[in-house]
Every structure is written in C-alpha cells, then in structure tokens.
Amino acid sequence: MVEPTGQEFWDRTGPAWVRHADLLDEHLAAYGEAGIDALAPAPGERLVDIGCGCGATTLDLARRVGERGSVTGVDIADGMLEVARRRAEGAAVGNVTFVQGDAGTVDLAEVAGGPLDGTYSRFGAMFFPDPVAAFTNIAAGLRPGGRLALVVWQPREKNHWNLVATTATDGILGDAPVLAPPGQPGPFGLADEALIRSVLGDAGFADVELTPFTAVDLLHADTLDEDIGRLLQVGPMRTAWDEAEGEARAAAIQAVRAALGPYAVGPDRYELQGSAWVVTASSG
Numbered sequence: 001m002v003e004p005t006g007q008e009f010w011d012r013t014g015p016a017w018v019r020h021a022d023l024l025d026e027h028l029a030a031y032g033e034a035g036i037d038a039l040a041p042a043p044g045e046r047l048v049d050i051g052c053g054c055g056a057t058t059l060d061l062a063r064r065v066g067e068r069g070s071v072t073g074v075d076i077a078d079g080m081l082e083v084a085r086r087r088a089e090g091a092a093v094g095n096v097t098f099v100q101g102d103a104g105t106v107d108l109a110e111v112a113g114g115p116l117d118g119t120y121s122r123f124g125a126m127f128f129p130d131p132v133a134a135f136t137n138i139a140a141g142l143r144p145g146g147r148l149a150l151v152v153w154q155p156r157e158k159n160h161w162n163l164v165a166t167t168a169t170d171g172i173l174g175d176a177p178v179l180a181p182p183g184q185p186g187p188f189g190l191a192d193e194a195l196i197r198s199v200l201g202d203a204g205f206a207d208v209e210l211t212p213f214t215a216v217d218l219l220h221a222d223t224l225d226e227d228i229g230r231l232l233q234v235g236p237m238r239t240a241w242d243e244a245e246g247e248a249r250a251a252a253i254q255a256v257r258a259a260l261g262p263y264a265v266g267p268d269r270y271e272l273q274g275s276a277w278v279v280t281a282s283s284g
Helices: 006-019 021-039 057-063 079-089 108-112 131-140 160-169 193-202 220-236 238-243 246-259
Strands: 048-049 070-075 096-100 116-122 142-153 206-222 264-266 269-283
Touching: 006 079, 006 116, 006 238, 021 057, 021 116, 021 142, 021 206, 021 220, 021 269, 048 057, 048 108, 048 238, 057 070, 057 079, 057 096, 057 116, 070 079, 070 108, 079 096, 096 108, 108 116, 108 131, 131 142, 131 193, 160 220, 160 269, 193 206, 193 269, 206 220, 220 238, 220 246, 220 269
Parallel strands: 048 070, 048 116, 070 096, 116 142
Antiparallel strands: 142 269, 206 269, 264 269
C-alpha cells in the first residue's frame, strides 16, 4: 500500500492520531522537549508551532513564553485542532491560538499577529510537497535573526520502534504502507542530513545545525502484550490496528514478540531505539 500524501494523508490518518493522542504524546515527549530546549523560548516571545497536531507542544511552548508571549499552532487537520483547543481550555492556557492551514503557504506573521521570534515543529515539517517553497514561506514570517527549531526523524533503519513493529505485522494487519523516500512528503521526508541543509539554505536560512537525538521505547516482559499494542497504536500500522479484529490483533502481537529477540537488554525488558535530528537555524 502506498502511503498517501497531502490532505489525503491527513484525512486518512488524522482520526487515528486523534484517538491515540495521549499515547502519541507519551511516545514523542522526549523528542519534543529536546526541540523546545534547542529553540530556547524566552518570556514574551511570539512563536508558531508548525504542524501542531493535538497541541501538546503548543501548550509547552506557551508555558515557556509566559503570559506576555503568545504561541500560534498551525495544522492542516481540523480534527486534531479541535483536540488542541479543548486541551488549551482544560489547562487554562490563554496565550495560544490554533489556526487551520498549511504552514508552507499561510502568512504566519499575519495569523500570529506580527513577525515571529521563533518557529518550531515536532515531526510536523516532513510532509511539505515542496520543502524549499514551504521553508521560504516560514522564513518570511520570522523577524531578522528569528529562530527555527525542528525535530525530524533520521532514516527508518535507525528507528527500530517503527521498523520492527511494521515489518513483523506486514500482512497480518494488512499491507504495511510504502513510505516515501527522503525529499518526498512523509515521515522520513527530511531524514537525510545533506537534504536538510540544502533545503534550509535554499530557503534563506543561515547557521543550520543538526544534532542527533536518540530515545528508547522500553518494553517490559511482564506487560509485553500491552506494550506491543501501544507500539502498534502509535506507529505506521495504527489505522490497520484500529480496523483489525481481536484475532488479527493477537496474531500481530505474537509476531512482534517473535521479532523482539535481538532487542533484549536483559531477562525482562526490550529496548527499541528511535533516532531524530534536532535542527536549528536562523533567518537572515
């Protein structure tokens, strides 16, 4: 199955991301925090969260900039923005705004209320059909010297949480999606270091730096079936998992169990690595 792109991708996968929003946030929290630390938000700043999804990172940024600052979350998927707005209201965070739109084309300074001090994205910037044009638009919203911080996946073979679960369940939960290569919109669209530097340089950014960041998804022997189910729910097979019957889910869990041997780090636990780039740059 070929992974769809653009609006079709979000129409298909967005509902699953909404259903598993809390699990996804738990899985991605360490990566998002690393990106926020790299951006180093300061009190009073005006920021945009690109591809903000269900808003967890937007709220984290809002707390960092304080009441005198503001954060605008931009996402193409309206269903996820509904969750983000509910979360902001429930957390009584008032310095956030959520806007439906494509961050690669919308006037970011206009929707945010003025030139931006910084733009940020946790795994939301890999899906642009034309990355150079999109990042040129993002740069246009920044004030001179404004900052960019992105978290994007490194190549799939360095992301065992993705590779193991997807490979083991291919054909059990349906066909695994065929992921687009670097340079094309998809989860690993910005996995290549040289490509990132080229795209951001062509878009007018300077001082481009890439820092590798690795986290571990820990699976415990005494809760292994539950942990594998969680892993399948937040990975590429999430939609197939949602649509599967009990027998297929049980078979998928057993298949992942069988594939975990090389990742044992003791008698009672397994570690699946996840590797990302934390990318920083500045506007001219």
